[in-house]
Amino acid sequence: MIVATPRFRLEPYVQFAQKAMAREATYRFDVFTSIASVLVRVYLLRMVWVALYARNTAPSDLPLHAIITYSTVALLMGLVMDIDQTRMLHDRLHSGDIATDFMKPIVVPLYFFADGSGEVIFHAVLIVPSLLLALLIVHIDVPGPLVLGTFFVSFFLGYLVGFCINFILNCVAFWTLEIHAVQLIVTWVTDLFGGEIIPLVIFPAFLQKVAFALPFAAMFSTPLLIYIGVIKPERYAAALGLQAFWVVVLGFVATVMWRAGAKRVIVQGG
Amino acid sequence: MGKGTPSMAMIEAVGLRKVFRSLERGSGIWGAVGALFSRTFVDKVAVDDVSFSLEPGELVGYIGPNGAGKSTTIKMLTGILVPTGGKLRVAGIVPHEHRMANAANIGVVFGQRSQLYWDLPLRESFELLRSIYDIPRARYLENMRHFGAILDLDRFLATPVRQLSLGERMRGDFAAAMLHDPKIVFLDEPTIGLDVVAKEAIREFIGTVNRDRGTTVILTTHDLADVERLSRRIILIDEGKVIYDGSLERLREEYGTHRTLVVNLAESYPDVVVAGTEVVSRELNLVRLRFNRRELTAEALIRRVTERYKITDVSIIEPDIDSIVRRIYLEGYHEGTIGAPS
Numbered sequence: 001m002i003v004a005t006p007r008f009r010l011e012p013y014v015q016f017a018q019k020a021m022a023r024e025a026t027y028r029f030d031v032f033t034s035i036a037s038v039l040v041r042v043y044l045l046r047m048v049w050v051a052l053y054a055r056n057t058a059p060s061d062l063p064l065h066a067i068i069t070y071s072t073v074a075l076l077m078g079l080v081m082d083i084d085q086t087r088m089l090h091d092r093l094h095s096g097d098i099a100t101d102f103m104k105p106i107v108v109p110l111y112f113f114a115d116g117s118g119e120v121i122f123h124a125v126l127i128v129p130s131l132l133l134a135l136l137i138v139h140i141d142v143p144g145p146l147v148l149g150t151f152f153v154s155f156f157l158g159y160l161v162g163f164c165i166n167f168i169l170n171c172v173a174f175w176t177l178e179i180h181a182v183q184l185i186v187t188w189v190t191d192l193f194g195g196e197i198i199p200l201v202i203f204p205a206f207l208q209k210v211a212f213a214l215p216f217a218a219m220f221s222t223p224l225l226i227y228i229g230v231i232k233p234e235r236y237a238a239a240l241g242l243q244a245f246w247v248v249v250l251g252f253v254a255t256v257m258w259r260a261g262a263k264r265v266i267v268q269g270g
Numbered sequence: 271m272g273k274g275t276p277s278m279a280m281i282e283a284v285g286l287r288k289v290f291r292s293l294e295r296g297s298g299i300w301g302a303v304g305a306l307f308s309r310t311f312v313d314k315v316a317v318d319d320v321s322f323s324l325e326p327g328e329l330v331g332y333i334g335p336n337g338a339g340k341s342t343t344i345k346m347l348t349g350i351l352v353p354t355g356g357k358l359r360v361a362g363i364v365p366h367e368h369r370m371a372n373a374a375n376i377g378v379v380f381g382q383r384s385q386l387y388w389d390l391p392l393r394e395s396f397e398l399l400r401s402i403y404d405i406p407r408a409r410y411l412e413n414m415r416h417f418g419a420i421l422d423l424d425r426f427l428a429t430p431v432r433q434l435s436l437g438e439r440m441r442g443d444f445a446a447a448m449l450h451d452p453k454i455v456f457l458d459e460p461t462i463g464l465d466v467v468a469k470e471a472i473r474e475f476i477g478t479v480n481r482d483r484g485t486t487v488i489l490t491t492h493d494l495a496d497v498e499r500l501s502r503r504i505i506l507i508d509e510g511k512v513i514y515d516g517s518l519e520r521l522r523e524e525y526g527t528h529r530t531l532v533v534n535l536a537e538s539y540p541d542v543v544v545a546g547t548e549v550v551s552r553e554l555n556l557v558r559l560r561f562n563r564r565e566l567t568a569e570a571l572i573r574r575v576t577e578r579y580k581i582t583d584v585s586i587i588e589p590d591i592d593s594i595v596r597r598i599y600l601e602g603y604h605e606g607t608i609g610a611p612s
Contacts, residue, residue, distance in 0.1 A: 015402075019387060026389050026430070095383075102349075103349075103350060103373055105371075105374045105402065105403065266350055266366065
């Protein structure tokens with residue numbers, strides 16, 4: 001007997017994203033506090049860098065205003081990037097609710113992606129006012145349209161890299177249910193090698209080599225170095241190409257992990 | 271379906287089997303550590319050679335103690351668990367091979383889980399389901415109106431699900447499972463934790479849907495009152511095997527051999543002894559006598575009692591399905607052991 005698989009429709013996934021946005025909006029207080037905390041951190045980091053430069057112990061050849069711009073934009077990117085868009089996978093594996101997801105005529109990983117993206121879009125929209133506030137507080141540089149445009153492309157690729165890393169991490173829950181320890185390690189490595197807190201270019205040469213060989217640099221470092229002009233237009237293609245390479249590699253790993261995990265659920269019952 | 275074609279069963283399970291394989295682990299912390307390195311597997315047979323067939327529009331109680339294999343069976347029927355052996359068709363489809371097509375045919379309610387969006391008003395979950403199942407707008411509105419009336423949903427459609435009472439949430443979950451007019455619904459412990467009024471509302475709804483829409487229903491439950499109220503047929507399962515599949519009446523007929531006569535004595539007697547009966551309990555002048563209805567009619571028994579004692583009132587308690595099922599789990603089901611003393 002031939003059974004027709006229901007026709008694929010995008011509409012439910014758009015709805016999933018919209019519902020995720022509506023859900024996030026119910027936690028308005030959360031959103032405001034996280035924006036407030038970013039603004040405080042923007043201001044504090046500026047003080048730290050200013051103090052460092054004033055004592056003439058400048059750790060790199062980056063001028064002060066470039067490094068302040070770098071940290072401020074990094075913190076704003078963090079508002080979006082630090083959301084674990086795939087946390088839902090782990091939560092639903094843990095509670096067993098994943099069974100009810102599989103009982104619906106939907107492509108389950110796409111459901112998680114849509115939900116996570118809704119969350120991210122909601123937060124991204126909130127960044128605009130915080131960006132304006134940040135401009136008022138610390139006067140960051142705003143580059144020209146070519147640099148800015150490339151920055152956003154690079155930011156998007158970095159977002160996909162982050163999504164894949166999170167997805168792989170949450171897939172570990174298919175086998176262990178608990179991912180807290182793994183998550184701590186990955187967060188620590190990302191903080192160090194992602195370039196969110198400290199620009200990778202001020203690392204010693206040896207550590208720079210390591211950092212730039214890892215996928216984490218594709219998340220924050222690449223778009224940020226494009227923004228402050230360390231990566232020049234002639235190297236844009238190579239930089240974006242490397243990010244795209246990581247998206248493909250990590251996307252492949254994520255797919256393999258998902259297939260194996262889903263198979264485990266339907267054969268072993270989770 | 272053409273003329274003369276035999277009607278196709280809605281659910282057809284033949285020799286269904288599910289074996290879970292897990293790592294062997296010892297007890298205590300060393301057992302847990304050892305399990306990290308151990309490669310010894312233990313097989314656990316959860317469902318063992320289960321066969322049954324359901325006609326369209328049937329309502330069946332699927333009953334068993336914890337760990338009997340009820341949920342495992344339901345998971346295979348919904349296509350989220352691959353059987354180890356046997357054949358299974360749900361509305362003509364092999365569930366795990368066509369998970370998406372099967373999902374469009376079924377509705378599921380878990381008493382212990384909700385498929386509603388926790389943080390959003392109830393109505394939003396329904397809108398989302400309309401989109402997931404591609405329900406035509408007119409049909410959706412009609413169903414919303416219909417379920418809204420039976421389940422009294424309108425009062426809390428705008429309330430976020432997390433603020434609903436358990437009874438309200440369950441009513442929402444039932445509407446959610448039925449919104450796309452599934453051919454079959456699986457109800458897993460749907461009345462668990464509900465108060466009497468909410469239980470009754472849910473049972474009423476299940477009965478209505480089954481009767482008016484011809485929806486096939488499989489109901490797993492611990493509360494046998496659900497079954498007594500709703501289904502004529504029950505399937506009893508224990509340790510992964512079907513131990514009884516038939517009507518509730520037959521089961522009662524075969525196993526419900528003992529009735530209880532409740533007697534109100536007019537005077538206090540030191541001892542109450544009636545031939546052919548056993549005193550189950552006595553509180554002052556209220557005595558409960560258990561007797562086998564195959565050996566003694568109620569009429570004869572009352573005559574025996576009144577010959578020896580002065581009484582003010584009598585009543586008879588029929589065996590409830592709960593005690594019958596409990597007895598079968600303890601002793602096993604044996605066909606033809608009718609009337610055997612318990």
